[in-house]
Structure formats: structure tokens, C-alpha cells
Amino acid sequence: MSEEISERVSLFRSQLQNRRFDDRTLRILESVLVSKDVKSLLEIRSMLRVLMRSESVSVLREIAEKSVDQKLSVVEFFVNAFALVRDVESCLALKYEALVLRDLKHVNHQWLRVSYEEWLTFAEDSLDNGFHSIAAKGFENALLSSQPTNIDNFFAEAEVIERIKKLRDMARALAASHSVQAQAAEYLNRKANQQTSKRELHSSDSSHLASSMFRSGIKKRNMQQLRKSRSLPKNINGS
Incomplete structure (x- = not known):
């Protein structure tokens, strides 16, 4: 700089x-x-x-x-x-x-x-930039603010209201989809961590079991050697 x-x-x-x-x-x-x-x-x-x-x-x-x-x-x-x-x-x-x-x-x-136009503009900007939850709130507020002012504009405004509803529903669906994906990712990550922990535990248990077997084998072999060494003098005297 x-x-x-x-x-x-x-x-x-x-x-x-x-x-x-x-x-x-x-x-x-x-x-x-x-x-x-x-x-x-x-x-x-x-x-x-x-x-x-x-x-x-x-x-x-x-x-x-x-x-x-x-x-x-x-x-x-x-x-x-x-x-x-x-x-x-x-x-x-x-x-x-x-x-x-x-x-x-x-x-x-x-x-x-x-005005509903302000809410609508805000909601569309939020939707375009990926902020789906806040966009859904904006569209909902646009609906609450949009009321036909007279009979001549009723049908035109009804079309606008229908469009806003579709955008609101799309924003809600996208927000829900993102939430589900986030939850799925969290679940998979948790499962992966659990699997890793199980493998480490199994590895530790297997290692512990092998170590115990090894020590037991050595102990058994030592006992056999001890008994053998104790029997040697008797055999010599007997001859």
C-alpha cells in the first residue's frame, strides 16, 4: 500500500x-x-x-x-x-x-x-446475491405491503402479487435446500469422525490384544525353559 x-x-x-x-x-x-x-x-x-x-x-x-x-x-x-x-x-x-x-x-x-416496490427490490437483490432466507422475508413483507389501491389496478396488481408469491416460495425452497445440504454435510462429517474414532479404537484394541498375546507367549516360553532347567540335575543324578 x-x-x-x-x-x-x-x-x-x-x-x-x-x-x-x-x-x-x-x-x-x-x-x-x-x-x-x-x-x-x-x-x-x-x-x-x-x-x-x-x-x-x-x-x-x-x-x-x-x-x-x-x-x-x-x-x-x-x-x-x-x-x-x-x-x-x-x-x-x-x-x-x-x-x-x-x-x-x-x-x-x-x-x-x-412500499411493496422497496421490499420487492430489496428481496430480489438478496435473492440474486444468495441470501435466500432474508430474501424470503423481504418477499413476505412485500406481500404484506401490496394492497390493490383501486378496482382499475386490481388485476394488474394481482399479477404482481402472484409473481411475488412465486419468488417467495422459490426463496424459501432455496433456503430449505441450503439448510438440508448443510445438515447433510454436518452429518457426513460427524459419521466420518466416528468411523475414524472406531478405526483408531480398533487399532488400539488390536495392538493391545497382540501385545498381550506376545507377552503371554514369552511368559509361557520362560516357564517352559524354567521347568526344563530344573529337571536337568535330576536326570544327571539318575544316570
Whole structure:
């Protein structure tokens, strides 16, 4: 990492620590991500992801008692920041938090109401990026938010609702399939460990049995030699 980039990273970290969640901080972040060296760029992104994940957790705890506007403003900043460093998982996670927050507060603030189009866009993004469980929740929320507004749009919106249901069911199936695969992999791994333990135990038992037989054979042979040696003087005297 060049000295110039290191200075920009330090400046970006300082902005986060001073809780300056504005466009200037985002521009500083953009200036960090200008490396033409692919390897360096990947390393920088990885480092920034770790930094921002840590800072975002601390910040979200700090603003727990703040107003909805303040919370949404901070969450939007981190959504944009994570998008810049291509941390899709964190980006979608914070988007979901923002949508849920708005959904909870929209009773008293109608402007916060989440439309089914917003839920649908979020759900499709989650599905495209492989986050099937969260996508299913997004599609379900889209269904809850989608209500025909008038008779003229009823059939058109009914088609949209049917499409959302199909996407929701597909997301659920994919999530279940992934869960089954994970459970199967865990089961096979557990069985493999059990088989290994059995082989080791069998090997140990066989070794112990062979060792016992060997010692018993030696003991028997020694006894035979002892009896033979004791009988020799008698045979000599008898002659």
C-alpha cells in the first residue's frame, strides 16, 4: 500500500471515529479505492470491510436512543459505504434494518411507510446475491405491503402479487435446500469422525490384544525353559 493511500485510509478512519457520516467522508473512501493494482485493491477493500464492520456495530449501539431520522441517516451512510467496498452482505443487512425500522415507525410517520416496490427490490437483490432466507422475508413483507389501491389496478396488481408469491416460495425452497445440504454435510462429517474414532479404537484394541498375546507367549516360553532347567540335575543324578 502506497504512503498516499495509507494517509487516506487514516483520514477515513478518523472521520468514522469522529462520527462524521457525510458526503465528504464517502468521497474520502472513494479516493482510497483508486488503486489500479488488483491485488492491492482487494487487500484495501478487505481491510476497509473489517474497519467499517467494527465501527458500524459501535455506532449503531450509540444511536439506539436517537431519533428515527438520525438512525436512518447513519444507516444510509453505511449502506453507501459498504456498497463502495463491495461488502454486499453488510450492505443488505443494513438495508433490511432500515426498512424494518421504517416499517415499525410509519404508524406515526406516514412518510416512513415502506412500499411493496422497496421490499420487492430489496428481496430480489438478496435473492440474486444468495441470501435466500432474508430474501424470503423481504418477499413476505412485500406481500404484506401490496394492497390493490383501486378496482382499475386490481388485476394488474394481482399479477404482481402472484409473481411475488412465486419468488417467495422459490426463496424459501432455496433456503430449505441450503439448510438440508448443510445438515447433510454436518452429518457426513460427524459419521466420518466416528468411523475414524472406531478405526483408531480398533487399532488400539488390536495392538493391545497382540501385545498381550506376545507377552503371554514369552511368559509361557520362560516357564517352559524354567521347568526344563530344573529337571536337568535330576536326570544327571539318575544316570
